Structure formats: C-alpha cells, structure tokens
Amino acid sequence: MPFSIDNGGNMKLAGIISTAVLALTLGVATPAYAQQEQHDQQEEQKARPAQDEKKAQPAKPAKQEEKNAQQQEKNNQQEQKNAQQQDRNNKEEEKNAQQQHAQPAQRSGGGNRIPDERYRANFGQEHRFRVNEGDYRNHRFQYSGYWFGFVGAWPSNWLYTQDVYVVEIDCMYYLCNPMYPGVNLEISVNL
Numbered sequence: 001m002p003f004s005i006d007n008g009g010n011m012k013l014a015g016i017i018s019t020a021v022l023a024l025t026l027g028v029a030t031p032a033y034a035q036q037e038q039h040d041q042q043e044e045q046k047a048r049p050a051q052d053e054k055k056a057q058p059a060k061p062a063k064q065e066e067k068n069a070q071q072q073e074k075n076n077q078q079e080q081k082n083a084q085q086q087d088r089n090n091k092e093e094e095k096n097a098q099q100q101h102a103q104p105a106q107r108s109g110g111g112n113r114i115p116d117e118r119y120r121a122n123f124g125q126e127h128r129f130r131v132n133e134g135d136y137r138n139h140r141f142q143y144s145g146y147w148f149g150f151v152g153a154w155p156s157n158w159l160y161t162q163d164v165y166v167v168e169i170d171c172m173y174y175l176c177n178p179m180y181p182g183v184n185l186e187i188s189v190n191l
Contacts (some may be wrong), residue, residue, distance in 0.1 A: 112191045114146065119168065125178070126165035136160070140190075148173070151186040158183075 044186045114123065122144040135141035143166070158164075158177050166187070167174050174184035 017048060023155075097150075104131050112189045113171070114168075114191075118144075123166045123168070125165055125167070125176075128165045128178070130162070131160065131164055131175070133160045147190040147191065149188040150175075151188055155180065155185060157164070158185075 005127070069131070129142075129143055131141045136150060136154050140147055148166070157180060162177055164175050164177050167184075167185070168175055170191055173187050174187050175187050176184050
C-alpha cells in the first residue's frame, strides 16, 4: 500500500513517531532506572551490616568485660561462702570434740569405770587375751570379771585368733590389736 503524506498526515506521523520513541525511551529507561535503583539499595544494605558491625564491635568487648567482671564477682562470693562453711564445719568439729571430752563417761558404758588398781593389775598392753567370733555376734564378752559391750564394728583386718587387750584413753575403753597399732575398737564396760 503506498504511503502518502499530506500536511495533516505529517503531523500525525510525527506524533506517532515521537510517541513511539518516547514509549521506547521510557520503556527501556524505566527498567534500567529501576534496576539501577535496586542495585543501589542492595549496595546500601550490604554496607549497613558492615557499619552496624563496626558500631557493635566496640560494644562487644565492653559487654564481655562486664560479663567477666560479673563472673569474677560470683566466683568471689562462692569462695566466701565456701570459707564461711569451712569455718562453721571447723567450729562444729571443735564443739563435738569438746563434748566428747567433757562427757566421756556417757560414751563408755554409762559412767562405769574400772578402779585404777584393778585396771593396772588386769588391763593394758601387757594383759592380752582373745575374743571369739561368737562373743562378737552376742555383742559382748567377759574378761577379768567384767562384761564389755562392742560399741563399734569389728575391724575387717582383725582375726578372732589374734590377741587383743583393753586400754583406757580419755576415760573411754578400747579393744586394741597389737598387730594393728592405732586401730581401736570402742567398747563399753558393765560392772
């Protein structure tokens, strides 16, 4: 179809062409501008965490130092509590030791004591005898006219065939085995 342009047509054609050029320019430019704007926003977001990290980094050591100081304070408080508990335990042990020494007659058979003369004549390291297993099962044995009761447990390394003897230490009586010095079995005396 032949194209003819008249004066009025030139204007129409110029309007169409300029609209097309404008549309193309805007159509191409708009996505390019939008893409550039998105790219700029992404770059800003990437830069923000780095700036935030820079701001946060000086705060982290301060917070860590504060946490360390708090932990040290907790450790100090725990050490003080432990020291106080140890002091209480020591005082309790001293109190118990004083009570044991102050009331030895109550622990050794209700205050029954062997008279000194009789003790020297029949008891001590030089007066040895044997206690058999049946006596221990009955929780008592007889020696030199006295009945003795077992207060403590029979030591696991003592044999019933070994010699033993009775000693008095701080108004308390103990059964001793010369094979195991320092291991004493507390006993009570019944007159």
